[in-house]
Amino acid sequence: MKHEYNKLVRDKIPDIIRESGRSCDYKILSDAEVLDALKDKLIEKANIFAERPSEDEISDIYELIDAIVEKFDYEPMHIDYLKLQNKESKGTYSGNTFLISADDGN
Template sequence: MKVEYNKLVRDKVPEIIRESGRACEYKILGQSEIRTALKDKLLEKAQVFMNSPSEDELSDIYELLETIVEAFDYEPLHIDYLKIQNKENKGSYSEKVFLISVDDGQ
């Protein structure tokens, strides 16, 4: 039975499938295609983590984020710099602040 996935997978997945005695069809994505596929994969992984938080799923998200940085030609050190700037300007999430509402006075 053929099952359609049409999603980005880790590099070794086709090899793992073949080693299990099954066949698979895949393609290598171009630059514009990979950016879309990476964004879709990030949403997929975030949903999986929401439904079943685990260190393994979080490690997948870390790996995915590193690949996104490369695919979008972002500079890792600049990302770190922006992270520090945002933390200084807006704080972090460590104090668990949950905003309920804002009254603009009107």
């Protein structure tokens, strides 16, 4: 029985499928196509983590973030700088702060 996936997978997945005695169809995405596929995959993995938190899912998310930084041609050191800037100006998520409401100023 053939299953349709139509999603970005790690590079070795087609080899793993073939080594198990099964067959698969895949293509190599263009640089333009992979940008949307990476965003979709990040949402998929975030949803999986939301349902079943695990270190394995976090490792996939880290791998995806690395690929996004590379494919979107972001500078890793600049990302670190922005992270530090946000930490200093807005704080971190370690304080467990949950905003319920805020006045709109009027």
